[in-house]
Amino acid sequence: MSRQLSNFPGGLHLPGHKELSVGEAVAAAEIPNRLIIPLHQHIGAAAEPLVEAGQKVLKGEMLAKAKGFVSAAVHASSSGTILAIEDRPVAHPSGLPALCIVLETDGEDVWCERHPVEDYHSLDPSALRNIIRDAGIVGLGGAGFPAYIKLNPGARTAVDTLILNGAECEPYITCDDRLMRERADEIIAGARIMRHALQASKSLIAIEDNKPEAIASVREALERLDIDDIEVVEVPTRYPMGGEKQLIKVVTGKEVPSQGLPLDIGVVCHNVATAAAVHRSVELGEPLISRIVTLTGGVERPRNLEVRIGTPIEELLPQAGGLSANVERLIVGGPMMGFTLQHREAPVVKTVNCILAATREMDASRGPVRPCIRCGACAEACPVSLLPQQLYWYARAKDFDKVQDYNLFDCIECGCCAYVCPSNLPLVQFYRFAKTEIWSQEREKKASDLARERHEFRTARIEREKAERAARMARKKAAVKGDQGTGDNAKKDAIKAAMERAKAKKEGAGTQPKNTEDLTKEQRRKLAEAKARREKALKDQAPNGASGGKEEK
């Protein structure tokens, strides 16, 4: 109880706006006529469809199975008929469509056969993980990493602490708060299963101290169930307390190594909602087919709804009383790390924790963009102790080596820096730009290395074939002349000469710069196009106004 808490630097005390939506109990959202279930709702490979158009399915039936190691299955959120498997708009920052299974619901909502596990202790951890994998459970806190992988410590490390993340530090979002208040038992049950799968020695639930009801509810449940091996840890309310690395630091005092995993320091962190889903999958046999979504901001009746995966977002809005007049945009997630929804018909997926209707006033909180005045407010706010102003400087100058020297890839994109920047610089946008740019450069380099290798291989083969041909010719000539002895020598000489040519060529090739020279014209054109696109995107994001003039310098 009296755990010594550590701290992380920076961070922000943000206006929470949680009171808007937290008051009302979670209600079940209506089952829509059509569910649109994307095959890719998680980090990793898209799931592989198991059904065809026209097929009847029951609620909970697997529609697509996990493909590869990092992937997750998807299930029918209700019973009905598959209409199509086709590209549909999805909730993704890019706004691009993706493959979805369209399911016409029959209103019966009939379950398929479920296989609850009576006593999970009787199962070994790997069997448990298989159940969780097949239930399609991914991290419900927002990232959407397949949960079963994070329940597999592997042979190399013993797990010391399982942390359930109930911090919910982003403003406006209250779905975890409501879950903890209403279904603490499920979270606790899930925590015990996770702990068994991980063979973890300790487990705890971390909750920000601005949620006293949730804390009380979890404590009450623990007491009622007479469980004393799960600790409730009250953590201070400070954004981004719910960031995995920040929470781990605060709770354990240890830091996840840069580029490493929490597992490296014996810690595994899961969201509380993920724990509840694990419980349902194992002990009730229910795959992940719904989740709690906060509808808040500029809606008439902000609240939390239990929403079937695949429900079009626009159909949820009336259930929250509809949008107010001054709503500018819908944000998926919170105001700090969410993204703008580009198509309102896009469905709720497993990672959608909040639909925030942003009003004009919210957007206007930001003033004109000015040059960086090097005030250091961003560095003070950064929970990772980066120097955001330097990152910005080098990202803008497209000096991607320098930007990595300043540890761009340790940035968690929490947005604290941009929140405080008095010049209103779109800092995080620049970091995202630099990251994608670096990734694509690396891909290009890999591609060109591959192309070069192929090219060398091909040259060598051609030379070898030439040599052999030459040898054959020589032999033929010799045979014609009827002079066997010289023929053999001629063949050898020809081969030797050809080999030397090939060798010289290969060595020559080795000294050439490893760039895009080996690419075809088409590839090069594509690269150039991609580059131009990216540059344009940067320009669009570059602060207009005062610094616009600087860009020309």
Add this chain to the structure above:
Amino acid sequence: MAEINSSSPYAHNPQNVTGVMLAVVYALIPATLAYVWLFGPGVLLNIGIAAVFALSAEATILAWRGAPVRPALSDGSALVTALLLGLALPPLSPWWLTTVGILFAIIIAKQLYGGLGFNPFNPAMVGYVALLISFPVEMTTWLAPESLRSGELGFGAMLSYVFTGNLPVGLTLDSITAATPLDEMKTQLSLGQTVNEIRSASPLFAQFGGTGWQVINGLFLLGGLWLLARRVITWHAPVGLLGMLFLLAGFFHFFDAGQYPGPVFHIASGGVLLGAFFIATDPTSGATSNKGRLVFGAGAGALIYLIRTFGGFPDAVAFSVLLMNMAAPTIDYYTQPRVYGHIRKD
């Protein structure tokens, strides 16, 4: 704006550059009013002339560079530079002195480096030092506090002096000007007097610093504390500067109180409090991290003391800040915080 807002974060705190600059202006108002009350309205002329030329020079250069003029002018940074220079110059400066100083500050020290955010040196201090080196006589002709003047200097006379260089018949410059307390202290010490003798001999000195001056400096302190409370500045640079000055002055004073004035006199005299809260805290030309700012302030404090005590200038705030501006990139380099999950590289 739509494009910028198209991805997160969507929220922003209400702080912006204009707000910061205006807060600095507000924080300087009480001291400015006291200045007028104790020394007459000369300082307002300084500030007025500086502001007019600062804004026009900034607008001209921006237009010439093809950059949008309005957003840059509205950020308030030129106004702050004008205010700081106006307060730093002697309150009876001829108009051309102020003009040359502010043009130098805005054009050379700020815009030629790229404008707001790109100037490695504090523009107001660059302007001040340029004047101090080029026009030492004008820069050391200080008005005496009104209470210590033998001649009567009306507003009309002041205007006439600032714009034409002529005083009304019968009024001599000597009757209205005096050495600054720091100047007087330095001169007399070099003549072999002790600190106590000097302080009791001249009405220029009061209990903390100079007569009149100490009130103004007290109000600079108050304005600075207000900025701190509003979180416009952090405590690091001021504490570093004042702390180091206090330590050094206290150290020497402790061993030889006759030769070395005490820490309170040093802090309450000259431009120290203005420098600590309004100049060493300049974000652009200062150090970036809080640790760096502490070092920056301490360095400036040490330089102020050393130059005042052993160097050729009685005040030295401007020189010290500029020298530390030069050191800022190095300080930043060595005070980088340890990034989460990284082992400190030593």
